[in-house]
Amino acid sequence: MTGTKERVSTVAVLICRHGICHPLTRFFFMLLIHSSFAGQVLASDLLIVYPEAPSPYSKVFDDIIKGVSSQYTGTIHRLQTSSYSDVTDVRERLERSRPDVILALGAKNVAMFATMNLNIPIVAGALRANPIGTPGISIFPDPVAVMEKLLLLSPDTASVFVVTALTAENGYLQDAQIHMANLGKRLVIHRVADIHTAASRYREASTAAGAYDGIWILPGETAIDNAIMGQLLQTAWDKNLVLFSSNPNDVRKGTLFAVYPDNENMGRDLGMLVNKQLIGEVVEPRFTPVKQLLLAVNLRTSRHLGLQLSGKIRNDIHLEL
Amino acid sequence: MVNLGYQKRKDMGTGLGIAQALDPLGEVSGERFNYDLTYDNTDFTDNIGIKAQISYLNVGHTVDNNFILFPPGSTGPFLDEFGQPLFGIFPNGVIGNPEVFERHYRGNITGNYRGFKDHDITIGTGYYFGEIYKTKEEKNFGFNPHTGLLIDPAGPLVDVSDTPFIFLDENERENTFLFVQDVWHFANDWELTSGVRFDHYSDFGDTVNPRVALVWSARHNMTIKALYGEAFRAPSFAEMGEQANPSFLGNSGLEPETLKSYEIAVNYRPVHNLVMDFNVFSYKWSDIIQFIPDSSGTSRTAQNAGEQTGFGFEYETKWSATDTVDVVGNMAWQKSTDEDADKDAANSPEKQMYLRVNWDFLPNYSANIQANWVMDRNRDYRDPRKSIDDYVLVDLTLRRTNLFGNFELALLAKNIFDEDAREPTPNGEPVPFIPNDLPLPGRSLLGEIRYKF
Numbered sequence: 048m049t050g051t052k053e054r055v056s057t058v059a060v061l062i063c064r065h066g067i068c069h070p071l072t073r074f075f076f077m078l079l080i081h082s083s084f085a086g087q088v089l090a091s092d093l094l095i096v097y098p099e100a101p102s103p104y105s106k107v108f109d110d111i112i113k114g115v116s117s118q119y120t121g122t123i124h125r126l127q128t129s130s131y132s133d134v135t136d137v138r139e140r141l142e143r144s145r146p147d148v149i150l151a152l153g154a155k156n157v158a159m160f161a162t163m164n165l166n167i168p169i170v171a172g173a174l175r176a177n178p179i180g181t182p183g184i185s186i187f188p189d190p191v192a193v194m195e196k197l198l199l200l201s202p203d204t205a206s207v208f209v210v211t212a213l214t215a216e217n218g219y220l221q222d223a224q225i226h227m228a229n230l231g232k233r234l235v236i237h238r239v240a241d242i243h244t245a246a247s248r249y250r251e252a253s254t255a256a257g258a259y260d261g262i263w264i265l266p267g268e269t270a271i272d273n274a275i276m277g278q279l280l281q282t283a284w285d286k287n288l289v290l291f292s293s294n295p296n297d298v299r300k301g302t303l304f305a306v307y308p309d310n311e312n313m314g315r316d317l318g319m320l321v322n323k324q325l326i327g328e329v330v331e332p333r334f335t336p337v338k339q340l341l342l343a344v345n346l347r348t349s350r351h352l353g354l355q356l357s358g359k360i361r362n363d364i365h366l367e368l
Numbered sequence: 369m370v371n372l373g374y375q376k377r378k379d380m381g382t383g384l385g386i387a388q389a390l391d392p393l394g395e396v397s398g399e400r401f402n403y404d405l406t407y408d409n410t411d412f413t414d415n416i417g418i419k420a421q422i423s424y425l426n427v428g429h430t431v432d433n434n435f436i437l438f439p440p441g442s443t444g445p446f447l448d449e450f451g452q453p454l455f456g457i458f459p460n461g462v463i464g465n466p467e468v469f470e471r472h473y474r475g476n477i478t479g480n481y482r483g484f485k486d487h488d489i490t491i492g493t494g495y496y497f498g499e500i501y502k503t504k505e506e507k508n509f510g511f512n513p514h515t516g517l518l519i520d521p522a523g524p525l526v527d528v529s530d531t532p533f534i535f536l537d538e539n540e541r542e543n544t545f546l547f548v549q550d551v552w553h554f555a556n557d558w559e560l561t562s563g564v565r566f567d568h569y570s571d572f573g574d575t576v577n578p579r580v581a582l583v584w585s586a587r588h589n590m591t592i593k594a595l596y597g598e599a600f601r602a603p604s605f606a607e608m609g610e611q612a613n614p615s616f617l618g619n620s621g622l623e624p625e626t627l628k629s630y631e632i633a634v635n636y637r638p639v640h641n642l643v644m645d646f647n648v649f650s651y652k653w654s655d656i657i658q659f660i661p662d663s664s665g666t667s668r669t670a671q672n673a674g675e676q677t678g679f680g681f682e683y684e685t686k687w688s689a690t691d692t693v694d695v696v697g698n699m700a701w702q703k704s705t706d707e708d709a710d711k712d713a714a715n716s717p718e719k720q721m722y723l724r725v726n727w728d729f730l731p732n733y734s735a736n737i738q739a740n741w742v743m744d745r746n747r748d749y750r751d752p753r754k755s756i757d758d759y760v761l762v763d764l765t766l767r768r769t770n771l772f773g774n775f776e777l778a779l780l781a782k783n784i785f786d787e788d789a790r791e792p793t794p795n796g797e798p799v800p801f802i803p804n805d806l807p808l809p810g811r812s813l814l815g816e817i818r819y820k821f
């Protein structure tokens with residue numbers, strides 16, 4: 048891989064003097080460089096390591112892999128891990144497949160690679176936080192995109208309350224806070240240490256909130272149980288609050304909307320990351336929230352809130368419940 | 369989207385027999401071909417969605433082995449006014465081999481407009497053309513159209529196709545319809561759906577049927593609906609055209625059956641894992657098409673003869689007791705009255721209960737038990753038989769999914785308590801043809817293998 052780049056650079060130095068190239072020469076070299084990289088991808092091997100999951104959850108991984116396949120043109124090998132799989136199984140498979148790059152899906156698989164000290168580039172996906180610092184995409188929806196969806200559906204929302212873990216990566220939420228502030232609105236972030244405090248904070252937020260204020264339920268350490276969800280749904284109904292999350296099942300229960308990953312398109316983005324890893328391109332930031340998102344909306348709740356969903360907005364909705 | 373289907377069935381028996389006399393020899397084969405083409409674009413423009421469909425269905429039935437309508441040695445149901453046989457003894461049984469071939473063409477288009485504030489309007493229209501393009505029959509009773517004499521019961525079968533003596537004429541029907549529906553969100557939590565459908569049939573004329581539904585989202589976890597609707601059932605070709613059949617005759621002057629129904633329904637989810645649905649209803653079913661005994665006593669002719677009213681309630685609950693245990697139960701009670709006779713309507717159960725528990729006891733393994741109670745089925749008021757017994761059927765299923773990827777295995781034990789469950793047979797003159805009702809299968813054990821492509 049490095050060798051090819053060096054050869055191209057050497058020829059370029061011979062023809063371009065003092066950094067000035069004829070435009071056609073530059074075009075020729077760009078073509079050469081790209082075709083060399085395309086050749087590298089075609090000749091390379093990708094190992095996708097993904098966990099066994101019962102239906103319908105297995106479709107998440109099938110869709111991600113379908114998306115990856117549409118972007119990655121080399122040979123794809125698959126390794127499905129079960130709860131019994133360990134480092135030995137993976138090493139054995141690495142010996143056989145000899146991949147040039149690895150796509151690790153799921154928190155357990157990514158954590159396993161953290162212990163293996165491999166000299167192969169790794170891309171991580173289908174997990175919330177990345178413990179090994181490799182490039183990848185989180186299943187955490189991009190908070191700025193979530194705020195945009197909220198204001199699309201409920202333009203009168205002035206304040207949003209969210210509860211997050213003390214230990215969570217807060218940079219993404221701060222981006223959303225700045226985005227809201229630029230619009231003259233507020234995103235109030237409560238940081239808590241445990242799930243019990245999270246439940247209390249959500250209850251306090253729902254008591255303090257006014258009509259059309261938003262309450263954003265995050266997954267992970269601060270996720271709420273069904274009993275708290277029931278209380279929040281009742282309060283939201285009584286006070287016209289906008290309750291939302293990233294789980295379409297919550298929309299079935301009565302939250303206004305959920306923004307969740309579009310797995311196939313997220314797979315395409317992961318495929319592009321794999322290609323970048325192969326050609327040694329620097330990826331910054333290395334681990335990003337998912338930007339390919341779908342929107343589920345509860346029409347019953349939207350009518351209760353009196354929200355006007357125009358035809359254009361409804362075209363943006365992937366799932367109406 | 370295009371769907372294509374073909375089905376071929378061979379060596380099918382006649383079940384209870386064509387004329388309620390068991391026939392172990394009669395066999396029929398069936399062939400069915402269908403296709404449909406659908407265009408569905410909910411976002412044709414920002415405010416317009418369009419769905420259009422054309423479809424074609426071709427169905428044919430061919431008799432492979434003679435239908436023995438009444439067994440060898442019998443006289444059939446052909447008796448004169450003194451109860452004496454009209455044709456004498458049929459040494460090979462009363463045989464009739466009716467064959468029918470049908471074609472159905474349908475096209476419809478529906479448009480949905482969301483551009484008016486608080487309204488969701490749907491307009492649709494469609495056309496249907498159906499024809500029985502070929503009927504055939506061989507038989508050994510009635511008149512021989514070629515000689516004008518009675519068919520010899522002991523002689524060979526006579527082909528009566530393309531004559532007035534065939535059981536059903538070739539026939540056709542056209543139907544055009546137009547409907548309009550508006551869903552009006554006239555206040556937060558309130559929605560009024562109103563619609564009307566106009567149908568024109570080439571053979572019996574026009575019918576207009578309205579419906580209206582008021583929906584109130586009373587709480588975040590409770591919805592209440594009030595519904596009124598009118599519906600109809602067009603008489604079938606057989607009900608209008610059946611002829612020269614020893615048991616049943618059609619009537620070209622039939623009108624459609626009509627149904628008016630009222631319903632109040634409540635959906636309540638007290639907690640996230642429990643859903644309860646309750647509804648009360650009443651209905652009036654008029655111009656019911658029935659085969660009424662003729663004065664000759666040997667045949668019945670289709671007539672808009674009946675009127676039935678009824679009311680009742682239904683309750684259903686779904687409970688996800690744990691992550692691995694689901695419970696579904698329902699019960700229904702109804703009281704239906706044959707208005708012409710002012711008596712309880714026959715055959716359908718007045719009470720019914722159903723319970724099912726599903727337990728995913730290991731990954732990919734599930735056990736399922738279900739019980740179905742059927743209670744209080746009335747006899748026709750003219751039926752001399754004693755009341756039919758209630759029954760409870762209990763079934764057990766053990767299922768293994770995700771085996772070698774796409775395989776699924778199941779072991780099913782049905783009617784595990786070997787209950788003597790029976791479905792009622794119709795009354796007859798002077799007595800029912802099958803007096804002891806129809807027994808349902810006793811205890812049985814079945815294996816099932818499924819493969820998903």
